[in-house]
Amino acid sequence: MADWSGPFIAVDWGTTNRRAYLLDAKGVAGDVFEDDLGVKAVASGGFERAVQDIAARLGELPMLLAGMIGSDHGWRQVGYLPCPADLDDLIDAIAWVEGRRIGIVPGLSVVQGTRGDVMRGEEVQLFGLARLAGGDRARQTVCHPGTHTKWAWLEAGRVTDFRTAMTGEVYSLLREHSVLASVLGHEVKADEHFLAGVATTFAGAVLTAELFSVRARVLLSLMEAREASSFASGLLIGCDLRAGLAGAGEDPIVVLGRPELTRLFAAALEHCGRESRQVDGADAFVAGMHAIRKAIA
């Protein structure tokens, strides 16, 4: 039987990278490491060794894994827990490996009529956010920007609903493989061009038409190439906000995630007249894993 009363390891294991934390009852015990051994970089059959590698670095301790490690491309496939769901539901659905020494946290799913959605990894941050914010609040809208942005609704500590926009992935596809590749090499900033992109989307522009126009504007000298990345990002984040705000009330939005992304989304929200509060996703992840440990100890 594993001992969950002391220090443990928590891993946010995504598609392209993983981040592992050594945690104890007081918080982060010091060691954190991040590398590019996301599930895409681990060969089938190589996960046992990839897990042992973490223990070799941080200690032979109990371990909680979240994210794509529990998907059909990961180590062990752990199902999706249907929403609404709270932290107790999540803990009940943890898949245990080696007795109770390693736990793999499930993802969440939502079905509404013919619409369906799934998440993996963000659920730990969402439940952690509820703890950071002092627990049970009225309905709250959370935006978690990223490769697949998640807009989630929390109510009294439960995730009641969520929806995804593949904002970051579409931007990467355009920058790496599309006719826009040559004009999307610049850094995205929350500048006037970014906000013009957001405004263009909210004015009713059609994304696939407006994106092509970015290249045409540069070709015709209507836009500088260095402005194109921020404008195109503004178009995509504008769509993201349109998808999320359709389900949001008037309350301030919590923007949860990596600070370089939450800044962009907060600027876009402000441009739409919406208040927001940024929370670092790493803090929320640690808080969520602590809450899980406390419940299973």
Add this chain to the structure above:
Amino acid sequence: MADWSGPFIAVDWGTTNRRAYLLDAKGVAGDVFEDDLGVKAVASGGFERAVQDIAARLGELPMLLAGMIGSDHGWRQVGYLPCPADLDDLIDAIAWVEGRRIGIVPGLSVVQGTRGDVMRGEEVQLFGLARLAGGDRARQTVCHPGTHTKWAWLEAGRVTDFRTAMTGEVYSLLREHSVLASVLGHEVKADEHFLAGVATTFAGAVLTAELFSVRARVLLSLMEAREASSFASGLLIGCDLRAGLAGAGEDPIVVLGRPELTRLFAAALEHCGRESRQVDGADAFVAGMHAIRKAIA
């Protein structure tokens, strides 16, 4: 001085392939060939030989080239002719090589305020369509579906305006490089799933959110994988129609291009209650090149 009174060669030279026609005063003189020597497949400095190769196959004749061959990735960069433009304007802007033996047709551009758009290759089909349809008509909306769908407006033989939606390219990016790759391998058909995708877009769905949901629906068994390609294509073609119909009147739309694509777009238009007429793009290209030859002979 080249003799433009007899047979000549017309080439539709795109990014990924080229199609060359041997034409005479009566029409297509017989030989047509298509290969994958699009401008992307020809090394810089290799265009002279790629052009000679056509003459070796079809004869040492005068030649008209249209499409990406005139772009900065092609043989000789030929500018964009600003709209509104008619066939005479296009002919005046042809770039001549080897005296007047080889002509490269320019593309078209449009600027409206800060919006800009460009096309290369479709302009020959558009002017050809005007000839096929019996010449000068009132305002007509033309949809040319493809990698970059062009919606164009013709008035009395002039192209007055156009806009692009990067429908085909976004679909290819998703099928080849995205998280949806595993569910987009099936043939797209104008079936109920395709029409459901079109309807979902017209009901106000946000593209980047609805696309992710396609994968989630398959994961959650709300949709069969074999239905996903047609549904996702319907979402994208729905966006395409939203962009184009915003500038269209109530008249029937001419859908011009490859028959396998015009069929899909005609079905989507019908689902939106819009009449359309399909015209084969190859016929329009030949008609356009004939009209150019006649004017320069």
